[in-house]
Amino acid sequence: MQEYNKITITKEEIVPLAEKMRAEGVTLAMIHAFKEDDGTANVSYEYQTAKGVDSYTVTGENVLPSISGIYDLAAEWPEREIMELMDITFEGVDTSERLFLPESMLSEQGQILITSMDDLIEKKKGDKE
Amino acid sequence: MSYIVPIGPYHPALEEPVHARLYVEGEVIKEAKVFIGYNHRGIEKLATQKNIIQTLVMVERVCGICSHSHAWTYAMAVEGCAGIEVPKRGEYIRVIVGELERLHSHYLWLGIALHLIGHDSLFMHTWDDREAIMDILEEISGNRVNYGMITIGGARRDISDETRRNTLAMLDKIEESILRIRDMLLTDKTVALRTQGVGVLTTEDAIRIGANGPHARASNVPIDVRKDSPYSCYEDFEFEKAVFPTCDVFSRVVIRVLESVESIKIVRQALENLPAGKINNDGAVPKLPKVPVAEYMVRYEAPRGQLTYKVVTDGKVGNKRVSIHVPTFRNAPTIPTMLRENSVADAGLIIASIDPCFSCMDR
Numbered sequence: 001m002q003e004y005n006k007i008t009i010t011k012e013e014i015v016p017l018a019e020k021m022r023a024e025g026v027t028l029a030m031i032h033a034f035k036e037d038d039g040t041a042n043v044s045y046e047y048q049t050a051k052g053v054d055s056y057t058v059t060g061e062n063v064l065p066s067i068s069g070i071y072d073l074a075a076e077w078p079e080r081e082i083m084e085l086m087d088i089t090f091e092g093v094d095t096s097e098r099l100f101l102p103e104s105m106l107s108e109q110g111q112i113l114i115t116s117m118d119d120l121i122e123k124k125k126g127d128k129e
Numbered sequence: 130m131s132y133i134v135p136i137g138p139y140h141p142a143l144e145e146p147v148h149a150r151l152y153v154e155g156e157v158i159k160e161a162k163v164f165i166g167y168n169h170r171g172i173e174k175l176a177t178q179k180n181i182i183q184t185l186v187m188v189e190r191v192c193g194i195c196s197h198s199h200a201w202t203y204a205m206a207v208e209g210c211a212g213i214e215v216p217k218r219g220e221y222i223r224v225i226v227g228e229l230e231r232l233h234s235h236y237l238w239l240g241i242a243l244h245l246i247g248h249d250s251l252f253m254h255t256w257d258d259r260e261a262i263m264d265i266l267e268e269i270s271g272n273r274v275n276y277g278m279i280t281i282g283g284a285r286r287d288i289s290d291e292t293r294r295n296t297l298a299m300l301d302k303i304e305e306s307i308l309r310i311r312d313m314l315l316t317d318k319t320v321a322l323r324t325q326g327v328g329v330l331t332t333e334d335a336i337r338i339g340a341n342g343p344h345a346r347a348s349n350v351p352i353d354v355r356k357d358s359p360y361s362c363y364e365d366f367e368f369e370k371a372v373f374p375t376c377d378v379f380s381r382v383v384i385r386v387l388e389s390v391e392s393i394k395i396v397r398q399a400l401e402n403l404p405a406g407k408i409n410n411d412g413a414v415p416k417l418p419k420v421p422v423a424e425y426m427v428r429y430e431a432p433r434g435q436l437t438y439k440v441v442t443d444g445k446v447g448n449k450r451v452s453i454h455v456p457t458f459r460n461a462p463t464i465p466t467m468l469r470e471n472s473v474a475d476a477g478l479i480i481a482s483i484d485p486c487f488s489c490m491d492r
Contacts, residue, residue, distance in 0.1 A: 001205070046426055052428070
């Protein structure tokens with residue numbers, strides 16, 4: 001079984017960590033995010049290791065610096081996707097066009113993962129009418 | 130003169146919807162942009178409403194070609210959260226079906242690529258062999274896709290001795306054939322003219338953008354999760370990490386043939402050394418596992434590249450978050466780089482050369 005190590009970091013450590021990892025040739029496997037029931041944001045930077053994944057997690061921050069200048073599109077696409085799925089922002093990422101969800105999604109806000117299922121069903125009914 | 134040429138979301142060269150915008154001067158592509166999400170089905174959202182067994186069935190429907198990969202990777206993530214051990218025979222059965230899935234996926238793409246190249250006789254020959262693989266998958270699981278072979282903690286169905294013998298006989302047949310296909314591809318003038326030097330992705334660009342799987346290996350990047358961070362029982366098998374250095378569409382065609390030869394080796398070893406014992410921890414009827422509040426991420430080498438699942442459990446019977454990222458999500462960003470300075474006529478072939486699964490990516 002692969003290893004999964006969770007390491008807590010602060011918002012200020014995100015960019016220096018990414019620069020260090022890139023310099024060492026470490027692959028960014030993915031950036032993941034989810035929200036706790038009370039709305040607390042969890043954003044994880046998953047770096048590949050020989051045994052699995054080291055997950056560097058920032059908690060409680062809704063605005064984060066982008067690492068797309070360091071990891072290029074390997075970071076930009078996950079960052080844009082997270083911004084469209086939930087209300088977490090990565091500073092410096094071009095959001096002039098949607099990457100993932102349609103422009104009309106929930107009155108042009110998207111963010112399906114933080115919208116309740118009841119609201120999504122209501123919205124769908126409205127679209128059909 | 131400059132033009133903007135839209136390709137897709139619906140296009141004859143694409144099996145699934147994606148939109149590319151080409152900025153061209155005459156016949157030459159100068160820049161390109163890719164837009165995704167045309168087949169978003171809200172599967173990650175639905176997963177937060179379902180229990181673990183229901184989610185296992187649902188994620189197998191994320192993709193029609195690599196369905197086993199999704200179910201297996203989700204199962205490994207839940208097993209990681211709960212600390213569940215899988216019996217050795219169950220692991221071997223998972224590997225056998227996983228590698229047969231890789232074989233039929235590679236043969237599928239080879240056929241499509243050969244059709245796009247204009248070599249229809251080899252396309253039909255490849256798909257004839259693919260049918261033999263699909264027949265064996267049907268014999269093992271009862272289905273041609275969505276095999277339902279995975280349960281939390283093992284495999285759902287055993288492989289009988291008769292099926293084991295039939296599978297080994299099928300492997301002998303397709304191994305002889307794939308070596309002949311390999312020789313034809315390496316020497317055929319039509320294939321060379323349509324693919325060599327087309328859609329180049331240099332090793333540096335592949336690493337910079339984060340390409341993975343066969344797409345990266347065709348750009349001479351030696352990465353393969355089965356070797357680099359082994360999961361399940363891959364350490365038990367001898368196989369090579371296939372890499373090809375020419376970084377073009379030709380390289381992407383050849384790499385899938387080389388990988389098919391390696392997959393045949395793995396399936397044969399797994400069948401010949403299939404351990405005795407139980408295949409899962411539950412018996413015939415899967416039970417909802419007890420999973421604490423936890424999170425776990427798994428990297429899996431799917432046919433098209435690295436598939437990742439991150440699962441956050443709620444401590445009851447469900448998921449707080451299931452995050453799915455398929456290889457195409459990492460390989461599609463390389464499309465603009467590959468298209469630059471190529472002709473518009475090759476755009477369809479170049480986009481298809483990443484072996485995209487856009488529905489899978491949109492999930």
